[in-house]
Amino acid sequence: MASSTTASLAASPAFTFSASTFQKLHPTEYFRKFVSQGVRPDGRLLNSFRPTTVHQGVITTANGSAMVRIGGTTVVCGVKAEVAEPKLDAPDQGYLVPNVDLSPICSSAFRPGPPSEQAQVVSDQINRVLKESNVLDLKDLCIEEGKAVWSLWVDVVCVSYDGNIYDASLTAVMAALANVRIRKPTYEEGVVKVSGVDNTDEDDNSSFKLKLARTPLSASFVLFDTSLTLLADPNFAEEAISEGQISITIDEQGKLCAVSKVGAATTSLTSMRQCVDRARERSQELRAIMNQHQ
Amino acid sequence: MSRLDRTRTSPHQLRPFFSSQNLLNRADGSAQFDFGGSSVICSVVGPAEVKIRDEKLDRATIEIVARPLVGLPGVKDKTLERNIRETLEPLILSGLHPRTGIQIVVQTMKEDGCILSTAFNAAILALLDAGIPLKSILASVTCIIDSRTNQILLDPTIEETTHAKSTHVFVFDNKVSISSINPEDVAMDEDSKEPSHTGILFSDSTGLFTEDEFFECANACFKAAQAVHGFIRTAVSKKLEKEYQQTRA
């Protein structure tokens, strides 16, 4: 479909140069041509998401892991459980520490060095969703009250960046957390021990899984052009020319866990409603994908 | 039902506003805005010289620096910076000042909930004071849904926030938004009695809430934001009257 549309564009007399040159020169104008016809240069409809895959347990060195692909965006999330001292004001609570890493390997747009603003913002968003919609009871991570607790380092590494990092990261985080297996610890005078026996069968009681209260999953959109047309699941190019972003995060009962809208001119409540509705369907699809790979 | 801060009687009542403009002498513009016990001071410098690497040939570069009251800035403050920048950028007519920089510094002075909203309102007052050309102004209000009563509490204190099941921050401008011209929107407005021109400039909600609750919050905050808009207008008028009392003819 994409190719055909491109062809028709190139054919139309308005163009004296190739579609690709035109895209480079006037990205917005280029997109407008497509959007006006209800499609996007990559052949998607305005409200369609890119093909998505979720693979759990891809990293054996981690306690839990998942690789998520949304179109050209690939992220890997690994969860490592380590032992730490609890905070004095929360002696029976562990730590859940999500961080997203956007390194130069996944896009030339990112520079080496400390996390960029974008990386920090995504990390903070995910951290807030996990906390505010109390996905995990941190008391479950207690080993010995006031002495030792589990610290779950949830690290998301972006391998390939092509937009919509929030959806990809959150999905990876939730899939990885669902995949977490921690060996049952024993605590003796300040030392936490776990068994090193590799027990591969599913229903062994030498290790435990996390009790996740809910699984929030998100759907993101960008607002395009002065018409503020909604484009679902933006890719890199679409993010670059977007006027603003909307992200809706929903759990399996259809409860909203987060709604964020930044940038652009005022957005009508109608388009907000459209996003919520679309996010509902999308999060269902995502859950289906997650489960079939489990 | 009396509010936890004991000064308010209604869940939709805002805490008293306070503002003062032009209170810093080194900045080009400055303002302080208070929602009761929460206070944010904001300074604006620019249009001023900008580092070559940040220079934009067609418009001014807008930089936001957010500083917390306690401790060193962290990822939270980065998110705050980004939220404020992404919201102000479309309001500021940066095309009128190409190859310059506009730096906005936001400093929390007192913390009792709703810091983001307080910061938004302080920032717009500071921009007005600095005479930065703007498409429109904005006003922000925060609300929570109380986990025990399921009631929407506007402009909550920190204490009230501890009982929140969800928190919602909204920003609205003073322009009639495109949504009102959009017909199906008007149509929809009849059944769900939403103000015909409720358009959201910025929205950030976390916690656990239903779709209807979200839109209820949006409307409650929209109504409350009108009071903030009115307050900003009065504050600016007062300042101008003081300035022009000599040349009033």
Added chain:
Amino acid sequence: MDRKRVPGPELSVAPLVEYPVGYKRWTPLEEKRHDLKRQTEDMRPIYLKTGLINQANGSAYIELEKTKLACGVYGPRPAKKLGGILSTKGTLNCEIKFATFSCAKRRSNVRVLLESDGFGSCLAAAITAASVALAHAGIEMLDLVAGCSASYIQIGPNPASISSRTSSSKARGSISTQIFMDADLEEEKYEQGAIVLAYMPSLNEITHVLQSGKAEGSTISKSVEYCVEACNKIYAVMHHALLESINENKEAL
């Protein structure tokens, strides 16, 4: 304290792993490898794919069972002027990172390598992947470079298991040094030395050798031989992966 990340506890350690009495961990007693399916000269099966990173000019993803590694190539782009000196040579900047969760102990804030199982093999894999990624990026090269690793591990004491290949072992009685190709982490624990070799198969030239630990000359020369052999095998895989990517491009057009 790192201001630019979501903060966690200042100090956290991996739990102490303990094994129940009588639990038998792998030891290089017989010629058996940690992975029983492999002979000493066998490598792990390689999975190699190009073009996973669509923002990159060239990219490759390589998997040797547990070792997983992604490589992206960006450029050629104009180099930053080094004191304004005009150089007739380009520069190849290389950055290798381990994902925080790639090892038993969480590494703090480093990247790219997704999971590592054995150091030598991981360097070798990195070389292979980088070379494929460069080729995929269409950077002119003399030849592909394949990387391969081997460990020297003493086996025995068990006469039965003395390798007929290592003649030197006879002299030293029951103890003999065996070459384990492409050793994994468990095996590396017992290694006395290791070699990582990078080789350009079609030119038949070695571009890089990293030998560490003690080993007899004969063992080393042997290991080099084996590695070169192995590299030729790897080359086939690389070749295949690149052809694939070309075909895919054809289809796309």
Added chain:
Amino acid sequence: MKEAEPSTNEREFLLAALKDGARIDGRNFYDFRTLRLSFGSDYGAVEVQLGNTRVLAKVSCEVIKPYPDKPTEGFLMFSTELSPMASSAFEVGRQTDEEVLVSRLIEKAMRRSRALDTEGLCIVAGEKVWSIRVDIHFLDHDGNLVDAACIAAITGLLHFRRPDVTVVGEEVTIHTLEQRNPVPLSIHHIPICISFAFFDKGGCVIVDPTHLEEQIKEGDMTITLNVHKEVCALSKAGGIPMELDQIIQCSNIAVVKVAEITAQIQAALDADAKKRQVSRK
């Protein structure tokens, strides 16, 4: 953005005026600018205005583990990042020499002079101690940041109340402000910084220089004193050499200024305490 140098006219006029015994803002050489102290609703928050210079200090506390070698010693930390709000010459994440200087002086004046009894911050030896944190925010820079910051810091510490705690064996209960009245910190003495600027090869000495005066000054010195005429710190980092008796003259001036400022701080604190009592009733 780098600082704009004052014009020759301003420079020459300022010096001429000083020769004539006058300062640009109409002050005498040994006058401090009007000092305003205002407190927030919560404890340990104080805003200091010294003429056009504005500083906000916020004191906070948390319970942490002490260093093993000092099991009964609490912590006192200062954060003195110069915000671009005070002057666009200050960049985020780039420490200017001025910043280093200011933070050092404050460290010296407050911590090294042992103004705060850190032993008194111990809850359970080797287990739990209070860590007191003073965040100093510079809002507006019209010279003499050090003096303003020190006044803000010490006033904040005097104004601050930490939650009350009861220890029963290993059991530590930290009481909320509702449960029990919070307790003040034990402050040994009140160190005050007095900064001087020198002009005319030391022929002219002024107190509390403005930004313009700092830009043109030939040398400077900061003396930290308390009401008991004890010198806590004295720093003269470079600048023109000064006669010993000039230094002594400066310290004599400082003694007077310290008395005035300490009195004003006390008055402000008392006034605030009264206000709180009234509001509590």
Added chain:
Amino acid sequence: MASIKTEQPPGSLLPQGPSIVLPGDLLPAPGTRLVTDDDDAFITTSTTAPVIKLGPGLLVDDDSIGAIKAGILKHTPTGNRWWVESNQRRYVAAQGESVVGVVISKSAEHYKMDIGAAQHALLGVLSFEGASKRFKPDIKIGSLVYCRVSLANKDMEAELECFNPTTMKSDGYGELKNGFAIKTSLGLARRLLDPKTLILRLLGQHTPFETVIGMNGKIWVDSESPKKIILICNAIKNSEFLSDTECKTMVKTVIEKL
């Protein structure tokens, strides 16, 4: 200040009374022809309607005229000009305005001047009365110069000149020797140039002094003694937010101090 309920619906037309506008407020000019200051291209909505000339602080947004700054909406019947009288500190160079600048550096052709705007402005070494290749004025770096903005454009540095383009005479432009300079808001500078403003006259009654007022908020003052200059500068600064009567008393008290 308490919370104030507003009668002003958002994005409304102008408020009544002293017509104070905020960005986003729309001018009540339905169907008018209007001509923007900079370019005389005009938007016609109805040919019969009166022509409106737009000054600073107003902008045409598709078919409506909106305020972009907070200020007092001003209008003169002559040419039917509308603009927003607003105050700010940061100077933005505008053609024809007189400013006081500081010499930052100099080259063979130009003095680079700091006039308090985002970019430095250029003052040609020949843009002085009677200046020629042979005879060029020599102004030191750091000196104050009173000059006129001959060219201002958002996309390039402003250019300055030290003579009146019509008469080619210096007209008081040029280097300012001695004296002292203070920085005030642009609004105050503008008002000081307005004869309706009392403060300068009041001061003049008590002590003779010279002053040069730059539209960029830089004000140069010279008088017989430093003390007097200081007094005048501070009086001017303090006058900004005072009424006429308050000014009178303020001036009286400071003069007595002298």
